[in-house]
Amino acid sequence: MSTDSFFSALTRFRHRVLPASWEAKLNTPKGLLAAFCVVHLVFLVFALTISLHGEAFSDTFIYREWTSAGFRDENLSSGPSPWVYPILALIPMAIAGLAGPGPFFFLWVVMITVLDGVAIAKLTGWGRRREAIPAAWWWLVFVFIMGWLGFARVDGFTAPIVLIALAYGVSNPFIASTLLSVATWMKVWPAAVLLSLFTVVKERTRVVAAGILTSAVVIALAAAVGALPKLLNFLTQQGDRGMQLEATFTTPWLWLSVLHVGDARMYMNTDINSVQVDGPGTPFMSQLMQPLLVLAALVVAALIFWALHNGKRSGGADRTELLLAGSLTMATAFVVFNKVGSPQFMVWLAPAVAVGLVHSRREWRVPAAMLIAIAVATYFIYPLFYDALSHNNPWMALVLTVRNALLVVLFCWSVRRLYLLGKKTTANEPAGVGKEI
Incomplete structure (x- = not known):
């Protein structure tokens, strides 16, 4: 089945399930706003219920403990240090802890909800860009499926910030770079998008200046x-x-651990609150992953640079599309070539896809579909059946293997997209090139 046939079948199925009148209403600013409220109200009500019992959820337990300890290692009895995160990640934790440990989790979810709202507003031009509404719907569906992997972690703050930065894109590199620099000082992964931005835009000095100014403010704060x-x-x-x-x-x-081959085993690293796998060759692979990740990032940056300049020689390059494709490729490389595979990392991939769907829906529907499948598989891995997975359950190992294979396929699609943009063979040029989203 061709790509067009597959998506045509999906469209026909949607038409059968969803009445035309409902579909028309949902694809309006009011319909989108209603969906946003419903999705986020689910998480807000749950967070309020948990907070009223004086509890937190998932990683927010750790964040709340760090806040109560004043982010001082000597005040912690065990567990990871708060300084595993860049310093700006501690600011939302401190804000959530202003009213004490009780409402911490609820305030945390409120802040992410506000950021998500601003991101969707920017993506759709505050509802004025009707053609962007399907992309906003896709973002809401992805957020809902990922659930607490976004709402209970720092990644939930960085993803909407990156989306807003990409929406500014090449039309305003200073603002985009400032937002990406702020996000990078919360968690490192937005540096992947920042590197793509630097590679693509004409005004690279603005990107550098914004990064330097933001970092200077961060240093002064520290x-x-x-x-x-x-x-x-x-x-x-x-x-x-x-x-x-x-x-x-x-x-x-x-799979060596699941099949009980040799000395391969799973174990909990309590220092960093993470399940790891040990076996023949894992110490060497662990040491190899860091330089491999750096190499992958450099290769992707070189490919973006080649696509830009080769595309200009053959009739002009779409810098916005290069930024989006480069950002997805770089972010996927940060996931695939990483020895840390936390499930919330899937959130990193969504901003480029959401903005890509606005810029060129036909081209970006393939990674959009793949990322929804990745999100569903990830949800089964965590939180549903992580205990089974960490105890060598073969079915959950198979789900994880499929998820990881999809990540590799997504990375290959992204690399191919960059190559086609450089070759100018089958990469389509959408209307409105270079305009602000």
């Missing part, structure tokens, strides 16, 4: 609170960790 010695701790805190269970390159050892 000095003001006496945290300057710990400012770069996040670069070294996780360097000696092993191969995490869900990581793509861990898949062979995952």
